[in-house]
Amino acid sequence: MNRSLGSVASVVIAIATVAFAISMLIGAAPLSWATSMILSWGYVVLASSLAAEAADSRKAAAYSGLAFAVIYAGYVSAVYFVQLTTVLQNAATADILMQLSYAQHGSLMFNLDLLGYGMMAASTFFIGLSMVAASTPDRVLRVFLMLHGVFAPACVLLPIFNVFGSMGGASGDVIGVAVLLVWCVYFFPIAVLAFRHFRMGRLQARP
Numbered sequence: 001m002n003r004s005l006g007s008v009a010s011v012v013i014a015i016a017t018v019a020f021a022i023s024m025l026i027g028a029a030p031l032s033w034a035t036s037m038i039l040s041w042g043y044v045v046l047a048s049s050l051a052a053e054a055a056d057s058r059k060a061a062a063y064s065g066l067a068f069a070v071i072y073a074g075y076v077s078a079v080y081f082v083q084l085t086t087v088l089q090n091a092a093t094a095d096i097l098m099q100l101s102y103a104q105h106g107s108l109m110f111n112l113d114l115l116g117y118g119m120m121a122a123s124t125f126f127i128g129l130s131m132v133a134a135s136t137p138d139r140v141l142r143v144f145l146m147l148h149g150v151f152a153p154a155c156v157l158l159p160i161f162n163v164f165g166s167m168g169g170a171s172g173d174v175i176g177v178a179v180l181l182v183w184c185v186y187f188f189p190i191a192v193l194a195f196r197h198f199r200m201g202r203l204q205a206r207p
Helices: 002-026 029-051 056-087 094-100 108-130 136-148 151-160 170-205
Strands: none
Touching: 002 029, 002 170, 029 056, 029 108, 029 170, 056 094, 056 108, 094 108, 108 136, 108 151, 136 170
């Protein structure tokens, strides 16, 4: 069951990552919001599946990774649910919508979203730390997960110093889209390698 859930979660994450990248390229904000929510839920299942495999001596790292995954999903789900409901439906006054809008650099929701992805980066680091890689692809997966953790400090500190808030206008939007596309290119192999990890484990478990 653990590996089956892990396989499904990996596929969901891969599809959501591609869909998110497409939404960035075509400027379909509602699609990006929806796929971000789905990706966060899929990642919680993936983190749970990898944490379940951790050796006893690495359980603390696995549990830490899972805890950060839940925090990430909570923040991201709240941010994008607000975008798909209150913001999309204009169900608030203009000044409130400005703070609730993710598109507004430096807004409340923008900063909470970055905090959420900082938690995701922390989660991948600890999940990678909990893995004992038995093959070259698994070692690559472990390295990808742990290196992804370097985004955690940036995601937390950049909003504090209002770096994105000072990058308003078209140039800021272009830079933001470029960064997100680079992230998609980086994260997609994690989903592919995770699927291989769970799939190979299932095949080896068969009599």
